[in-house]
Amino acid sequence: MENSNCCVCQKPKANLECGVCHEHVCKKCAQFVEDGSFSFYKTVPKILQSTVFCGPCYDREISPAIAEYEQIMKKAKGISIFMKEDSKITQRFSRKENPIEIKECEDKDELVMRMAFLAVTGGFNALVDVEIKHEKVKPGGKYQYTNWSGKGIPTLVTSSRHL
Ligand SMILES: [Zn+2]
Ligand SMILES: [Zn+2]
Structure with missing residues (x-):
């Protein structure tokens, strides 16, 4: 050089x-x-x-x-996260946006943070209808790990709204 x-x-x-x-x-x-x-x-x-x-x-x-x-x-740490099972209490929230989806993550907390992070970058403060799945993965028959995937719809919730 x-x-x-x-x-x-x-x-x-x-x-x-x-x-x-x-x-x-x-x-x-x-x-x-x-x-x-x-x-x-x-x-x-x-x-x-x-x-x-x-x-x-x-x-x-x-x-x-x-x-x-x-x-x-x-x-992202402070946004509200509502699971799919909570759809009754979140039924009046807007669901206009495309879902945020993360397909591969080895840690559940990180998965949720990644989804929350993307919601914040889009200008939102909540995720509704969140579904989280996991499956055991064994690549090449070696060690086994759990792959977490999840999706949810980003939305804007105002604090004045009472559920
Ligand atoms: Zn430089
Ligand atoms: Zn130098």
Whole structure:
């Protein structure tokens, strides 16, 4: 690799590449983000699929993206979730939206959070008619795990509404 000076400290032999500006960056100046850090997004924005960034790009692009992601996660924890069995008490809620569906998840709590996260990104604060299923999966006859899947309809519930 020739002319691979770090774009931050200018030292040679910087063998990492920033996922935003694609300049070389050395290990000392690079900022790392764990793989899968933004995996709850339905489509992870391209720059957030990288795990290595130079300092300036990290501060400008990634740091605010992490803050936003955490904000959505916080809201997702607070949304109302009504199971299909509760359809009597939620019968007056709007069901205009397409259902949110997650087909593969190895953890039930994560499945619910993923559905809630997508509801929040769509501007909703509740999920109704939620159905959660699980099945035992044994890929290649090796170890067995439980695959969770679920779906629900995102909707907007106002707090003034009494059930
Ligand atoms: Zn450097
Ligand atoms: Zn950069």
